[in-house]
Amino acid sequence: MDDEQDRLLPIANVGRIMKQILPPTAKISKEAKQTIQECSTEFISFVTAEASDKCHKENRKTVNGDDICWALSTLGFDNYSEAMVWYLYKHREAERQKPDQNKTGRSNPHVQDKQLEESNYGNNQLGKQNNENPSSYSVGV
Template sequence: MSENFNFIGPAQVGQSQPQPQNLSRASTSRDGNSGAVGHDNLLPIANVGRIMKEALPPQAKISKRAKETIQECATEFVGFVTGEASERCRRERRKTINGDDICHAMRSLGLDHYADAMRRYLQRYRESEELAAALNSGSGSGSGGGIQIDVRAELSIFRGHEQQDRN
């Protein structure tokens, strides 16, 4: 059973602003309706932990609570961006969200840095898909070996780390 936890302090009584909620138990959609966010709706913790580990030195340890916190935040972020992209599709009477919709959503949410990186990644991905399709149609055999694209190379925050590592 899902529960909403609204914490109302003495200074908050009578205010019309939404109250904080425990994200691991409940979430509020854009229209204000509360819905259960069970474990099925969170990003997989193993994937979150693996991504976190890649960004840290090999000897670093990550607590279970830290992984759970990032899991909740990442899930909320993905939902936030996807909701904005979905709204654009709804306005344009389309049923499928594509990569361009995600880039547009990031830009409209003020995440220009990420939108630019995503646009570059999307362009390279599309080019690699075209190349793979051309290679597969020419050879007649499905090798299944995809082309790798380093997403981190697209973000300048990671480029700064690479330059420091080389020095």
């Protein structure tokens, strides 16, 4: 049983996430937490395995965010994929601004104007090939 528990997401984190969406007075049974824990772990493993297979076929050893987005889309989770592409875009944008913030102690407006280097998958999903602004997109989840 220890081996199985080691591969599952931490139950405390699962419970905390579940509580965020429920009313403050709601109670969550241990069995409900365990069920969500097992299902979410299985989902993550399923998507990661698909992304890992892609990387293996491409002779790469590192799975990146674009691979996860591709796997979500390939497996039919298009809504999740669109949301993840948008999140990945925003995350990369924030990461590029960090070095500039560390130097000056605040954000440099010139950094915000820089074009992000994204993979072809991210470019396709955000409509960047047509020079459209991804911030004008709304992602339905």
